[in-house]
Amino acid sequence: MPPGRCAVCEDERQYVGWEGQRWTTLAEMQPQYRNVLEPEEPALTSLVTRPKFAIGQRALLVQSPAGNLLWDCVSFLDEATIQAVRDLGGIARIAISHPHYYSTIVEWSHAFGDVPIYLHAADRQWVMRPSPAIVFWDGETLMLEGGMMLIRCGGHFDGGSVLHWPAGADGRGVLLSGDILQVVPDRRHVSFMYSYPNYIPLAAPAVRKIVLAVEPFSFDRIYGAFPGLVIRQGAKEAVERSAARYLRAITGNDAQQNRRSSDLKSMTQADLLRQSFVAVEVNAAFSEAELTMADGSKLRFCHRVGERKASARAAEETGKETMQAHQILGTMAQFRLNGKHLDIRFQDGSRWELPFAPRADEA
């Protein structure tokens, strides 16, 4: 007998079908469904169930001399699928981005010789079917055989993870992102949501954490959770661009300046700051200010009698030189900081001004 309720369905990130909670078995599905395997690029095959079942995600099989890895999972599994996957070298390990794709991982593990299933320990509570094959991993990264790396991003789920596959995209590197970084239909951006079906966005610190988590890795391509959703090239820039856009949308900064990427060429240096700017902190004397950029880097200003200087600082966790604050600092010509505003002039003649509201004690 199946349980009466499902914690994953009842969670506010998902929903129970309008007909109420329903269950099925692999045997019941057998006559109606099949899995379709399709090559995506050398050494990468996608698996999708047809007709569409439940939310219709895909699984991805990465072939590696160190043994194949199944990334995320589909619920349906039959003999034809097992044979087709065996023809590609079988499965040596399974890793799952987050609980929405736990599906029938235990069946899959069993079918390929009880191979290990890597799940992040922060999502342990969502495992509805325990198994000795499940390996809970802790921390922020886990190196797997074949140079593949699990990267914990959090966000959508506390243990939300992506897989870095350095050999993918002809050695330029690939991220398999599940819906931790969700590739959106234009296939040039990603999004970051707490709940996709219920449209609950993520807060700015969680988005920044995701961007920082993948930042140290080189990748040019991202495969999202659903068939066809791939950013084929320029994926690293796409993540930064998408995060900046998302942060602008949820923090209310500069909505009218929300530019399309085709306008990038006509962007001024001030526009670059507008696009990257996330938050500001100013001291009580208005002599020091610190701007936070979308990548977590900081731009510091100090302006008092006899002293005027600006500096850039990387986000705490990284030490990268290609940070946004550093780039913007390099384009600045002059600034002014006082009780009225932070006013920055750029070398191309453009200007960015952040007016300060009168403080309560002055009003």
Ligand SMILES: [Zn+2]
């Ligand atoms: Zn999900």
